[in-house]
Structures are given as C-alpha cells and as structure tokens.
Amino acid sequence: MTQKVAIIGGGIVGATVAYYLSQLPGHEQQEVTLYDDGTGQATKAAAGIISPWLSKRRNKQWYELAKRGAELLPQLAREANFDNEVYQQTGTIITRTDEADLDALYLLAEKRRTETAQMGEVLKLSAEEVAQRIPLLTNAQPGVFVSGGARLDGSKYIDALLKIATNRNLTIKQQRVTLNSDGNVMMGSKLERFDRVVVATGAWMKETLKPLDIDVDVRPQKGQLIELSVKNIESHQVMPVLMPEGERDFIPFGNGQLVVGATHEDDATFNLEATGEAKDDLFRSAKQMIADLTIDKVTGMRVGTRGYTSDFAPFFGPIPFFNKVMVAGGLGSSGLTTGPIIGKLLAGSVIFGGQPDWSKFEKDINLYISKK
Template sequence: MNKKIAVIGGGIVGATASYYLARSGQSVSVFDSGTGQATAAAAGIICPWLSRRRNKKWYRLVSEGAAFYDKLLADLASDGFKTDAYARCGALILGQTPDYLQEVHDRALERREQAPLIGDVAILKGSELKQAFPPLTNAEQALYVGGGARVDGRELTKTLLQAASHFGATIHNETISLAKDNDGNLSVLTPDGPPQRLDAVILAAGAWLPQLLQPLGYTVDVRGQKGQLVVLHQDEDSDPQTYPVIMPQGEIDLLPFGNGKTAIGASHENDKGYDLEPDASVTDPMLEQACTWLPHLKETAAADIRVGTRAYTSDFSPCFGGVPGLQNCFAASGLGSSGLTSGPLIGYLLAELAQGKESSLPIEDYPAAAYIKLTARQN
C-alpha cells in the first residue's frame, strides 16, 4: 500500500531512507533547511574494523554499515545512478612505533574472519610503501588494509536525493516544525502551507533532533559537535590516480580523491557545538600537519572549507527506532564521526520500519527511546 511519508533531514540517513522509500513506491517528501548538515560537510574513511572501542553493538553496526555500501551502490547503478563519491581504495594506517602497527595488524586479521571485506592486510615498508603511495613522506612503515574506502558525503547525498526524485520524491529546502494530536499522530508544518497529515515520519535531523522535538515536550540526549574539513584542489594536470586514504595517529585523516582533490580533517570541537563559522586557528594547523605527510599540498590553496555539526549522545552510542508517544514516527541520531559508515544502513532500516517491515538489526540494541524522553505535555 502506498504511504505518505515525510523525511526530516536530507543528510546521509535521510537521503538513503528517502531513496529506498521512493524506490518502493511510497509518496515521499524530504525537508531539509540546508543549515549545518554534518553530511554536507563530511568526507569520511570507511574502515571501522580497526577500532579499539569495546562496544560490540556499535562495532556490529559500523561493520555491517561498511558492508552495506555494496548493496547501496549496486542499487543506484541498477537505477542508472553511478557515483564516484565512494571508492574502495585501501587505507594506510601510520603509527609511531612498530608495536602499534603490529597490534592493529593482528586485530585486523582476527576480525577478518567475521568481516572478509577487510581484505588484504600487510605492513608495508620502504619500496612497498613508496609504491603504494609515492607522494607520502616521513613514514618508514604503514599498515595497509585493502578493504578501506573513502566517501564524499556531500556528493553521495546529492546522488541519493536525485535518485529519490527520479522515483517521485519531492525535496523541500525549508525549515519545518511538528505538531501532534491527542492520539500521537504527527503533522508537518511548513512556513507557507497547511499542516500535512502523514502515514509515517522519519526524523533524520541529526544534531538538530532536540530542537525539533522540544516543542512537543521531549528532552533528547543529543549534543552537537563542530567539525571542519578542508578540501584542496590542485591543477587539472594533477595525478588522476586514487591513492589509499591515510589514517595517521592523531586527529586528522587525509583522503585523496584523485584528479588533484584531497580532503583533510575533520576537527572535533565539542566546545563550539552548533557554530558554523570557519576558523583558521583550527584549519591552519590541520593543513600544516597534513603537509608533514604530503609536502606537495603546501602549494595548493584551500578550495573549500566545510563546516557541519555532528550528533553525539552522552554515552557516544548511536540510536534509531520508534519515538515513544508518537505513532509511526521513527528517528535516528548520535552517529558521531562514524555517520558516513553507519548512516546508509540506518537510513535503509528506517525506511523498512516506516513501511511496517522488520529491521535486520536488533533495534533494541540501539533504542531511540533510551535517548528521547517525553518529559512535558505539549501546550
């Protein structure tokens, strides 16, 4: 049965949900204000298997999220939408000590038994490392993980929303609010039109979920974290080859996209929250650090500084599922810096839930109700 479904938020979660809902024949309206979206400011490395985090539920989510990209890209391609925003190009992990690289190497081999997508794992030295990434300097050895990938969040969501539109979804660049009746049914309120009654609503507003639900009497355990990313573009004669992404120890990652495009970042600024202004006192040191590994970047001017706001819960756990007290309303938030890894899978699962289907992951492991509390009556 065709359902009228609104998706609030056009980032990686909302765009994926919209694509799969529209593809399934649902009547989809996407609403996004275009302000501060984490995905639009993000370029990420998809290589979750090396994490030291002990949270097994989180690891399962990001590991399956990395694997979900195969389905997502295959579905887009079958619908005539190919994208180079994603590439499985391999990853190089740089370490200060041989012991550190050996520890990560052994962890990767152990986890490869359950996650074969990890691919080849090897510690590269000397000429092997030079062959893998000729411009790289000041690195005597690195761990290579063949399954590592990179993705440009802005470009991927653009493709997903184009595909959703192809299947009939409508995209609205505007700020909305929500209203509910006594039975917990939601309506979307736009600045110019009448309230829209819906069969289901997906709230994929990321760090803005608290502001969206607060007028309805909810307290949401989500905070914003500022992230800044620098994108460099060299001249048109730059090397078109896509090299592995680089993961040094420390705050920043380096993502070569080929044809002279390199992304550097991103910052993690808890004290700045929802501030969206570029800050050279943060981005300049990021560039300086990147140049210690890739000196040729010194001659490249910053073409784009992207600023967005990530969403974190107080215990750093992502959540998704039904919103307590609201009928046929589903939400996701708290994805943090792993949003590009887990976001497409979560978007797909929310689309399934909105259609009355079951989630392939146990949603009780990521309960939205643990972070979204109805604490006051709506006026």
C-alpha cells in the same frame, strides 16, 4: 492504499531512507516528502573514510552496525550506479610508529578479516611501502593496509540518491519545518498530515522533537575540513585513504585533489563559520605528511555540525511512546559508515511495519529519548 511519509532532514540517513522508500518492494504505495533547508548539514561537509574494522571502540553493537554499513555501501554503489567521485574502494592505511602497536593492529586486522569478507586483503607495510602507495607523502609511517576500505563523498552521495528517488515517489521541499504535538508537519502555519514521520535532523533533533515534549540526548559538534591542491600523479589517480597516527585523516581524490580533516569542536555549538585556527591546525597536520606543502595550496574549507550522544553511540527506531515518529541520531563522526545501513533499516520498517529487533546494532533507544 497509499502511505504518506515525511522525512525531516536530508543528510545521509534521510537521503538513504528516501532512496530505499523508492526501491524496496512496496515503494509503489509510498508517497514521500523530504524537508531540509541544508543549513549546517554534516553530510554535505563530509568526505569520509569507510574502514571501521580496526576501531578499538568497546561498543560491540556500534561495531556490528558499522561493519554492516561498510558491507552495504559497495552493494548500494552498484545498485545506484555511483561514479568514483561518490564512492570508491581505494583501500585504507592505518599507521603506527611503535613496532609493537603495529603488530597488535595487524593481528586485530587478521582476526577480524576471518569474520568479514568485505575487508579484503590485509598487509603490514613498511614506511617505504606506504610511500609507494601514496607517493604524495614525504614523511610516511609504517602501517596496516586493508584493501576493502573506501572513501565516500557525502554531498555527492546525497545528490545521487535523491535524484533517483525523485524520479519515483519523492518530493523535496527545501525549507525548515517543525512538528506539532500530534507528530504532523508544520510549515509555518500550514499543517501537513502524514502516516509516518522519520526525523533525521542530526544535532538539531532536540528542536525538532520539542513539540512532542520529548528530551533527546544529542549535542552539536562542529567539524571543519580543508581542501588542497597537490601534485597530480597520473600513475596514482587511485590512492588509499590514510589514517595517520596522531594526525588528521588524509583523503586523496586523484587529479591533484586532497581533503584533510576533520576537527572535533565541542564548544562551537552551531557556529558554521570557517575559522583560521582550524585551517592552520589542519594545514599543519597535512604538512606533517607532505613537507613541501604551502598554505596557498588550500583551496577551500567545509564546515558542518555533527550530532553526538553522551556515550558516542547512535540510536534509531520508532519513538517507544509515539510510534508514528521514527528517529535516527547521534551518528557522530561515523555517520558516513553507519548512516546508510540505518537508513535502509528505517525504510524497511516504514514499508513493512512490525516491531523489528535491532538490539544487535544499538542500545535501548530509551537511553537517548525520554518524556520531559
């Protein structure tokens, strides 16, 4: 018997759910429709770093989730045949200027490497050794190199997965929809009935779930990045991603392309206008790394809206008092790392049913979703 599934939101979670609903055993019985108008989507604006292992977040469940996400991505890249513009294991470098802080970071990396094969090689690098690996830098700092780190282009990731899914059982409708009180999809006045609904609308989730008389702990946060044209160093087309202390993330893509960002703007709500203030801030951060950089090298900006919870932890799973509807939200700035594993878990639950125990990866979902 065919199960009709709706996915509302085509960001990293929604696209991953759609992909796995077209690949996992039982996909032949799934008829999937994805709704998304693309407005403000955080994933399409993101060019992110996959390197959660040296995070000092105290939330152990978040770390387990992010660790699993970082392990899943190279497998997914092979299965979906991603090219290097989508996902590439480049290694990451996290810098510290204080020697004691650098030693502590290195010891943390060594400890976690014993538990996590995906981390690969861990090295403590001098400033000179960092500059050798990223010759764009004129003001390198000492750091810790983790060879298993990677970069992911969010927009290209989505496009690649949805293309695969549409060749099997996915229909995409590029429009914004609402739910009715029964959890079915409303396209204007037209009702579409589904057996399961997955809501992954990020910062817009409050609005999406409003007809169910549900309150959600999600707030919007604006993020902006800049794209720059830099020196093309043919001998270094693959450079590590840099997480410099006190500066914005530094993501070289080779062929003279560089992305720097992102901002975290809590007061901008759903404003998607690229601002001169953000451009100047991000450029100043880039110039700290490349002294001879000039403002005319900025070739573009990306703007998106992330969804955050009050404790910065993601939540996902069936709504406890409305099991037909599953949700995923609050991923924040770690969405490119945690989104794929959340999407796979949700897809498995849609197909196989049951009441999976995801307490290893998240706090009680009732902390974030409640009846009004």
